[in-house]
Amino acid sequence: MKKLSIALLPGDGIGMEVVPAARKVLEKSGAAAGVHLSFEQFDWGSDHYFRMGQMMPVDALERLRAHDSILLGAVGHPDIPDHITLNGMLLPIRRGFDLYVNERPAYLYAGVESPLRGYEPGAIDMVVVRENTEGEYTNVGGFVYHHLPEEVAIQTSVFTRHGCERIIRYAFDLARRRNQKRKVASITKSNAQGYGMVLWDRIFREVSAEYPDIETESLLVDAAAMNFVRRPASFDVVVASNLFGDILSDLSAIVTGSIGLAPSANLDPRRNAPSLFEPVHGSAPDIAGKGVSNPLATILAAAMMMDHLGEPEMSASIEGAVRAVLADGKVLTADLGGRSTTADVTAAVLAHLA
Structure with missing residues (x-):
């Protein structure tokens, strides 16, 4: 046994x-x-x-x-x-x-009603793959003039090539194993975050070249939030940084009926x-x-x-x-x-x- x-x-x-x-x-x-x-x-x-x-x-x-x-x-x-x-x-x-790896599946089960109209059981079937050890939750920073009127708080995000590459590669491998839509969506905000997210985008492009059988898209996080509501059935595997993955996975839970x-x-x-x-x-x-x-x-x-x-x-x-x-x-x-x-x-x- x-x-x-x-x-x-x-x-x-x-x-x-x-x-x-x-x-x-x-x-x-x-x-x-x-x-x-x-x-x-x-x-x-x-x-x-x-x-x-x-x-x-x-x-x-x-x-x-x-x-x-x-x-x-x-x-x-x-x-x-x-x-x-x-x-x-x-x-x-x-x-x-x-x-x-923080892996969070979201599936619309039979008997559960989505708050979105017109979706049958199984129509929404995605996994949010969230980077789990660095990014926005690294907790690097500190306070200056703590508890004084001039107080300053510094919060630093940390993105490494090693950390980005391994989570993005895991997402592509998962898309192959799932063998559903064979699609990976990358979540970014490189229009406003010109270092960490630019590195993320570049590594996503490099890794995606090794997976020609997997369809890809890159979405700004605000557009992704909109599309989780507008077209949730289009997503398969979604790969995101620590903060973005945390937020979007809660949204994916709600569109499939309940965070419970x-x-x-x-x-x-x-x-x-x-x-x-x-x-x-x-x-x-x-x-x-x-x-x-x-x-x-x-x-x-x-x-x-x-x-x-x-x-x-x-x-x-x-x-x-x-x-x-x-x-x-x-x-x-x-x-x-x-x-x-x-x-x-x-x-x-x-x-x-x-």
Whole structure:
């Protein structure tokens, strides 16, 4: 029997609800597939910060490295500034393990209504590939005259040839593997950002020359936002910098029905470190503790995790169960127009796994 070790980081808010739901699904799917999954939960996050003054302990990466993969719920608390929670937990994991690919699929499932008119199930099927370790989120800069009337804040973006080339190349390889529209759209703003984005554009052209079978387009980020609404069905793989990919992937989630259905993978394609899988939706403190959060994004993230770990049948069975629940339309949370609880939806997915 194959054995896999999964680190669980429920984190904050509804992460404490959706990660246990995904664990139940993984356990049942693993039992059916003959895969033994062991779990170790780490109670790091905002509560840990209130106790210890830090989001996670100093040896966190060493402890996580002992596992095959990581499933994270959410990071964020209304009483802690977001830059502290994010830079105290999620970003150090991404950078420390060099998880330079953030892959966020967006698919319009049967039974889910897009806010855009006229789109049938499957018509919108894209993946936003976001550079995950540099760009606008490098957090290089500082304050001058801090908290004084003359205060100045300097925020520097960092774009390297190495970082741009490897994420762009991953996007082209993904377009080949998906074998859908075989198209890659690059997101830029080189008309206003004359250094980092100009480098990005130049590397995109260089890499695209090695993939003559893949159609390409380059869009300014404002035009891309417009076209995600105007013609979302035209996109296949979208590659973007850290900031642009972050924003556009939320938009792609909404045009396919709900951010509660949006999973993501933080990947090291070389597999030198455990990759991290998470929902896109965040900690949602307004509904935390009420038992009404949508667990499907986290369950779909778990499906992505199993595919990455070499268990495509488990991945397909989990996603198939989610598809069945959505198509049935009887057990849905409020974000999808229903009244069901987190437990109701989890039970429905488990029933379809059977």
